[in-house]
Amino acid sequence: MEAFTRLTGAILALPEENIDTDQIIPARFLTATRFEGLGEHVFADWRLDGNGAPRQDCPMNEPRAENSSILVAGRNFGCGSSREHAPYALMDFGFRVVISSEIADIFRNNALNIGLLSIVVPQSLHARLLELDGQEISVDLEACTLSVPGAGGDETFSFPMDGFARHCLLRGMDRLDFLLSNETAIKQHEERL
């Protein structure tokens, strides 16, 4: 997993609520046996019409999308299927951070496990970030803060983050090493079974 400390990048806003993982990566792309290259198909049915032509009204098709590293999405982002292909497709497309007022449990776990920083913010800040579509903000995982442009210069907001997830992300640490280091405790549990 690639380490994450801080990032300044442009927002791409998808304000729709309840964006499910079938939208992020439709099931027909799940026969892949590797996660690499899924970015090509991210939001496939939002980006392409029935004839395979790009839809003009989809923000993901705007030239700026590929240079946007921060996705701000509507409430309850990533609901539905547990497919890890979804956060991988978003990362492969170029996102490093996902922000919403609510993120589905399994998606959030998956994202944090693979190095896609997923951040839950209060509704007021969420609404403001959605309005900053296309603008740059800064994310600092060390301090757990967002720097957001405001009328009187940048404003800083802190965000909650699971301490262990933060620790792993800052170091690019694979949790499997931590689990394997608990061999004695696992063995003891198994002896009691």
Add this chain to the structure above:
Amino acid sequence: MPSPEAPQTLFEKLWRAHEVRAEEGDVPAILYIDLHLVHEVTSPQGFDVLRARGIPVRQPSRTLATLDHSTPTSPPDASGRLHYVTEQAQLQVEMLERNCEAFGIELQGWGSRHRGIVHVMGPEIGATQPGMTVVCGDSHTSTHGAFGALAFGIGTTEVGYVLATQCLLQRKPRTMRIHFDGALGPGVSAKDMALHTISTIGVDGGTGHVIEYAGEAVRSLDMEGRMTLCNMTIEAGARAGMIAADEVTVEYLRGRERSPDGPAFEAAAERWLTFRSDPGAVFDREISIDATRIQPTITWGTDPGMSSTLNGVLPAADTAGIERALQYMGLEAGHPLSGHPIDVVFIGSCTNGRIADLRAAAAIMAGRKVAPTVRALVVPGSVAVKNQAESEGLHRVFIEAGAEWREPGCSMCLAMNGDTVPPGKTAVSTSNRNFEGRQGTGARTMLASPSTAAACAIAGKLVDPRHIGDSAGGA
């Protein structure tokens, strides 16, 4: 932390019994996994992790695999060849076959009488038992909570963790109890309870929680119905749903392949019945639902919370979400649901592909014909379900009605095996998700119970299954 004497919820009992290490400040708990179910879609990269590190599967005997998502539901051709949707789908299935061989994992593969949807197969062979922790790289793992197990879906990275260590890092979720007061009316099923519940608490109403279902209407459900209810828990955002084991659970498990035998079974059953919430146990959230008011329910929108009774009317388009959903579904605000024409009916999936579901559908279809404008598919959840249905003659009911009787698999639920609903066509499906494009690009999905789906197939339009006699007419 409550003292050991304090009343505990079912969830707390299972959580504590499986803690290899308790949560400590920033470090999540390490939870031991009793049963790891595996299928072809979410496992390849998990096995790659083992290969890269040169480590074995820690507990092959606690790992159980099947083929379900990418498999064709048409029978092999005359030469015995299976026709996969793509070469890649076949490669994915073959990869799981090779991985199971290489790592010593039992696979219910081609030729197994238990091959089928992972959440049908596990309970059916008695692998899922009360008091267990069960995981799978599949969000509908919540199904297994019907047995009084703590069961939830995980991602593929975590599949790799469990293969390697039989453990997961987990933060303790909050608890919620949903109590159903009173009994269900005639013709109302577990699917209707599930859809009603999701529309009551919302598609994110369960986020961060484990839900325990309780009350008379839950106790009265058979195991198939309990599995349907727990299966749909993820559609309310909760990773796990659970129902305490009782005599219904015990009798379901008696005599199953992986259930204990003889006196060992009685001892196990006694232990299973201890996994229940103590009187006075405190939940973070409690919700009551009047079961007597639940009616046959169907979704009209593009998330499982957008539903109505079949005799209801479509809502006003007063939010962007509702407006977008109605437009996608080709529906008009304020119009009645009943009578809306449909094109496809899909009966199957991990939600409603079990024998009781097929019996319910067959009871409606018997002696009737599927409307000529409708393509109806019946896809049993496993080979065992298919065999059982055929021994009861249910397949003849479906075939004589004009429905397709297909081979087991996930099929049209997520439409990755080639079974798809064409763009712009409306399907009544007994599956679990009505997201845009879920059953094929541009497909319009309406979720309902097997009885409702069967009734709609006959009528060629939306109809309350309790009125099939009067509204189907000569169709």
